[in-house]
Amino acid sequence: MGESTITGARIRPAVQLVGLRKVFGTAANEVVAVDDVHLEIGEGEFFSLLGPSGSGKTTVLRMIAGFELPSAGAILLEGQDVTRLAPYDRDVNTVFQDYALFPHLSVHENVEYGLKVKGVKKTERRRRAGEMLESVRLAQLGSRRPSQLSGGQRQRVALARALVNQPKVLLLDEPLGALDLKLREELQVELKQVQREVGITFVFVTHDQGEALSMSNRIAVFNHGRIEQVGSPRDIYDHPSTSFVAGFVGTSNLLNAALSHRLFGVDAVHSLRPERIRLVHAEVADGETCVSGTVTDIQYLGADCRLRVTLDNVDGTTSGDRMLATVASDGLVGVALGGPVRLAWPRFAAYTVSSTDPTTDQTTDPMRVDFTGGTPP
Amino acid sequence: MNLSRAARWVLRGATWLGLAFLYTPLIVVAVLSFNTATSLSWPPKGLTLDWWRKAWKVDGPSDALVNSLQVAVVATIIALLLGTLAAFAMQRFTFFGRSSLSFLLVLPIALPGIVTAVALQNSFSRTIDLGLFEFRIGFGFHSLVIAHATFCVVVAYNNVIARLRRSSANLLEASADLGAHASQTFRLVTFPLVRSALLAGGILAFALSFDEIIVTTFTAGSGFETLPQWIFANISRPNNVPLVNVMATFVMLVSIPLAWMAQRLSDGDGIGTGR
Ligand SMILES: Nc1ncnc2c1ncn2[C@@H]1O[C@H](COP(=O)(O)OP(=O)(O)OP(=O)(O)O)[C@@H](O)[C@H]1O
Numbered sequence: 001m002g003e004s005t006i007t008g009a010r011i012r013p014a015v016q017l018v019g020l021r022k023v024f025g026t027a028a029n030e031v032v033a034v035d036d037v038h039l040e041i042g043e044g045e046f047f048s049l050l051g052p053s054g055s056g057k058t059t060v061l062r063m064i065a066g067f068e069l070p071s072a073g074a075i076l077l078e079g080q081d082v083t084r085l086a087p088y089d090r091d092v093n094t095v096f097q098d099y100a101l102f103p104h105l106s107v108h109e110n111v112e113y114g115l116k117v118k119g120v121k122k123t124e125r126r127r128r129a130g131e132m133l134e135s136v137r138l139a140q141l142g143s144r145r146p147s148q149l150s151g152g153q154r155q156r157v158a159l160a161r162a163l164v165n166q167p168k169v170l171l172l173d174e175p176l177g178a179l180d181l182k183l184r185e186e187l188q189v190e191l192k193q194v195q196r197e198v199g200i201t202f203v204f205v206t207h208d209q210g211e212a213l214s215m216s217n218r219i220a221v222f223n224h225g226r227i228e229q230v231g232s233p234r235d236i237y238d239h240p241s242t243s244f245v246a247g248f249v250g251t252s253n254l255l256n257a258a259l260s261h262r263l264f265g266v267d268a269v270h271s272l273r274p275e276r277i278r279l280v281h282a283e284v285a286d287g288e289t290c291v292s293g294t295v296t297d298i299q300y301l302g303a304d305c306r307l308r309v310t311l312d313n314v315d316g317t318t319s320g321d322r323m324l325a326t327v328a329s330d331g332l333v334g335v336a337l338g339g340p341v342r343l344a345w346p347r348f349a350a351y352t353v354s355s356t357d358p359t360t361d362q363t364t365d366p367m368r369v370d371f372t373g374g375t376p377p
Numbered sequence: 378m379n380l381s382r383a384a385r386w387v388l389r390g391a392t393w394l395g396l397a398f399l400y401t402p403l404i405v406v407a408v409l410s411f412n413t414a415t416s417l418s419w420p421p422k423g424l425t426l427d428w429w430r431k432a433w434k435v436d437g438p439s440d441a442l443v444n445s446l447q448v449a450v451v452a453t454i455i456a457l458l459l460g461t462l463a464a465f466a467m468q469r470f471t472f473f474g475r476s477s478l479s480f481l482l483v484l485p486i487a488l489p490g491i492v493t494a495v496a497l498q499n500s501f502s503r504t505i506d507l508g509l510f511e512f513r514i515g516f517g518f519h520s521l522v523i524a525h526a527t528f529c530v531v532v533a534y535n536n537v538i539a540r541l542r543r544s545s546a547n548l549l550e551a552s553a554d555l556g557a558h559a560s561q562t563f564r565l566v567t568f569p570l571v572r573s574a575l576l577a578g579g580i581l582a583f584a585l586s587f588d589e590i591i592v593t594t595f596t597a598g599s600g601f602e603t604l605p606q607w608i609f610a611n612i613s614r615p616n617n618v619p620l621v622n623v624m625a626t627f628v629m630l631v632s633i634p635l636a637w638m639a640q641r642l643s644d645g646d647g648i649g650t651g652r
């Protein structure tokens with residue numbers, strides 16, 4: 001898969017966030033939900049806001065939609081300042097996490113709602129809503145009430161209700177969060193397909209890094225209300241610029257400064273993906289870094305195995321530095337629990353990352369394993 | 378569930394017995410309102426429509442009925458207005474003392490009627506000195522309306538706030554997001570959502586007011602009589618017992634469709650159950 005042709009830099013931005021900040025609460029007890037966010041989201045882009053719970057993703061989305069007034073900064077839609085416009089005066093639509101379908105209206109009436117309040121003629125709006133329902137494969141269910149639909153169907157109604165207005169930007173707040181895994185994966189594909197067809201800019205909030213990696217043109221990774229990194233899924237995965245991103249997106253070994261100094265002669269935290277590490281049976285190749293250690297755990301995952309290794313010091317004593325390696329199950333000959341092992345990786349596989357707020361980010365434990373299925377695209 | 382034949386018969390019998398227990402007295406009253414004799418004898422000696430005719434001709438019962446209806450209607454309207462406004466405010470805004478206020482709003486219905494009655498009677502009879510001027514509420518139609526509104530507000534408030542709580546807060550935002558102005562949102566979303574709750578609350582409030590007697594006795598004053606008061610006063614006068622039966626039957630006939638409607642409105646029409 002090549003690089004996406006759609007990146008914010010090349011096309012007129014649909015959304016610009018300039019120094020956006022949002023503070024909740026009273027002066028004595030304030031919560032900075034969003035801080036100093038600068039972003040440009042290109043027209044037609046599928047852009048994800050990724051981050052852990054409470055990192056401010058929803059707040060950013062609500063400010064773009066017009067439900068919250070920023071404490072500072074500006075929001076531009078296609079170059080126009082909309083910071084102080086009411087939601088109904090903005091050409092954006094939202095798909096809410098709980099869908100927020102009107103319970104007293106039928107599916108068809110729900111989809112028609114936006115056209116109705118804008119004064120579109122009855123026959124015209126019936127037709128357009130019908131077409132929209134057709135394209136999300138719900139044409140047969142138009143007369144039902146939302147309470148008579150399954151979760152996946154409600155999700156599609158919410159999507160249709162927003163898209164029928166042909167907004168400049170569609171905002172989606174964890175639209176798949178309430179669905180089970182299987183349905184979720186199905187709808188991920190479907191959503192992506194719809195986005196390609198309609199060509200509308202999608203701003204997609206998720207805390208699922210796999211979802212963000214597989215669907216987005218670009219991703220902004222949030223932590224504590226700030227953006228840690230913006231880039232294509234490949235960028236984010238292969239070149240995480242901070243230890244937080246390295247730990248949050250996929251699984252990473254974070255090699256602390258002391259270990260890095262010993263291994264690379266550089267006094268900075270490095271990130272190393274477990275799947276870049278191989279077992280050394282014979283020779284170390286040119287340009288590889290090699291360490292030895294003791295196997296403390298072997299986790300069998302099918303095609304792959306996950307090894308936990310405690311590294312040795314140069315003098316052969318145990319250092320206490322730990323490392324996670326994902327290796328092919330086939331190659332596991334001669335490796336036993338508690339036995340010695342040698343690991344190697346290409347020198348360029350380890351990246352310097354800047355360490356962010358070590359007290360609160362979740363990457364202080366290099367063995368943190370919450371790999372939720374994100375694969376490098 | 379599989380029940381043995383015998384068990385089914387026992388259950389069926391018990392159901393009918395329960396219904397008979399509840400409804401026999403009502404049916405007896407209804408039948409006696411057509412009885413030719415004035416005494417409460419059973420079985421009726423013969424059937425007649427005389428009492429029904431007479432009930433509308435003599436002064437007491439029909440005046441009392443009209444009084445009751447007027448009080449109930451006005452108290453219900455006031456209760457719906459205040460209760461709805463309070464419910465919207467409580468749902469929409471957070472402010473200091475909100476939960477205490479919510480408790481204070483529903484308290485009147487939990488207090489024994491006699492306590493409310495004494496308290497209201499006391500305040501209505503006092504002359505209140507406000508420095509610049511003084512006034513006394515006094516007794517009559519208006520005092521009764523105020524008294525009834527105190528507990529009717531609770532019913533209206535409870536119904537509306539329950540509906541508002543059950544419907545997702547996002548609905549109003551979704552409406553604005555889709556381009557609706559505040560007035561459109563109210564007309565197309567908020568009002569339709571609370572409409573059936575309002576109606577159910579209104580019917581309940583009306584019913585509460587209509588048959589209230591304790592608070593009424595204390596706050597009506599001497600010149601004003603409601604139907605429950607008239608019935609209570611005349612049940613002990615043998616000559617008027619048939620008229621009492623007529624009024625009771627009439628009220629029953631009117632209540633049945635109202636109760637049925639309130640029941641229909643308050644349990645599930647699919648509305649307000651969130652998404
Ligand atoms: N209305 C509010 N009043 C006070 N604090 C708020 C409000 N909304 C959000 N916050 C706070 O702002 C921070 C960011 O919240 P936000 O909802 O944007 O996070 P999020 O990234 O969407 O998280 P999640 O993945 O759990 O939805 C949190 O600390 C939250 O407690």
Ligand SMILES: [Mg+2]
Pocket residue numbers: 057058059
């Ligand atoms: Mg959120």
